[in-house]
Amino acid sequence: MEFRHFRYILKIAEEGTLSRAAKALYVSQPSLSQLLAAQEKKIGAPLFDRGTRLTPTAVGRRYLEMARSIIALDESFHQQVDDIVRGAAGDVTVGLTQFRSTHLLAPMLPAFRAKYPKITLHLREDTTERLEEMAAAGEMDCMISLLPIDERRFDYDILFEERLLLALPPAHPVCTALGLVPGDRTSLPRVPLAALRETPFLLMHREQKLHDMLLTLCEDEGFVPEIALETRSMNTAHALAGAGLGTAVLPETLIAAAPPAHPPCYAAIEGDPCRMIVLARAKKRYLPRAVSIFREELRTFCSDIQKEQKPL
Structure with a gap:
């Protein structure tokens, strides 16, 4: 089974309709519908209930869970290879609210970019509730969130x-x-x-x-x-x-x-x-070197500001 199939069916689940998923994936709706039908035939059971919105069946929920795990393993392997080959370089996807983006990361990023020019940050801005769901699904490396947080799903470092x-x-x-x-x-x-x-x-x-x-x-x-x-x-x-x-x-x-x-x-x-503001990440998720560097730099930045008794 190809990784492309996993990603396409995950996108169908995320968007809820074939038309929106096809648009997001830049493929035609008939070809996406054929791919889904072929996967369901191979599995021997429908993955989605066909209503106004496509809703995962019991088999579909299990498929989506396994697809996320397999993609996460593949990404973890490639990240570990990148760490060995590239050192202090790579991509870091950070989830945070617009408020934290403006008032926490914006003051930190110029110095971080100058120090680590080969690390590229990607920001995902949303509410704390949505960020936790996306982080648990493996859609970001880490997120700036708040306590309380589900400690069964996340590890975290206290920032301030x-x-x-x-x-x-x-x-x-x-x-x-x-x-x-x-x-x-x-x-x-x-x-x-x-x-x-x-x-x-x-x-x-x-x-x-x-x-x-x-x-x-x-x-x-x-x-x-x-x-x-x-x-x-x-x-x-x-x-x-x-x-x-x-x-x-x-x-x-x-x-x-x-x-x-x-x-x-x-x-x-x-x-x-x-x-209590925290930097959280999904449990058992590999921590690439670039993410580890960002984590330590953010913790140091927050600690230094707190020592100056300035509100973050």
Whole structure:
């Protein structure tokens, strides 16, 4: 069985239809349909249920699992050969959110590129939930993610700790009572979330870990937050808090790096909740030399910044 067959059928499963898979693979739909039919005849069972969207059958799920394993073994072999032959060179595919791409990797990459000109980085940007699924499927070498993470599927290195802060509408009674000034982070009084139970919140999308974190923090204080608006963009939530539409819980990294034109007021949260940022990779996946170099350089970069007490 050719590796091409594995990759084509994996793409069918990923896209859900033959037409989209054929377009992504730059092949004709009839030829892709014939390849799938030939594989199913050879196996003796259908790989997909034919509905509006192609859904893997029980046999299909097993096929896809084995196909990913075989492709990963082949890639591991070639990567190990590259390590022996080429040394500090190769490709590294990193999964991360757009926020981390902008505020973490962008400051690091110029020095990394100058030091390792033969290592090429490829970025895959998505939500943390989608990144974990792609990393587990072997679609990237490593990803920048957050704890908690499924330790049955991933190994990880801790990069740094990130404090969460409140971004409050400037007209909020808490801001008046504490004398908070929009945009000022020199003084961050601690505010219990319970004091905001009547306050509308700006919530991140459910595929982002900050979504569940806000709900859990409020639940621990004995209330369910009123949601004014849900967004995928922390920058949007930041700006909307400044515009008075609601309160947001945001990482200090973003607050420090990207203040909006009309900033909100800032306060610490009682209990000082934090997020742990990690570099994760699928378990049992071979770690090529280029990936190992990137890993060590990123860990060093994060450590150096933390020592300077600058938020990442």
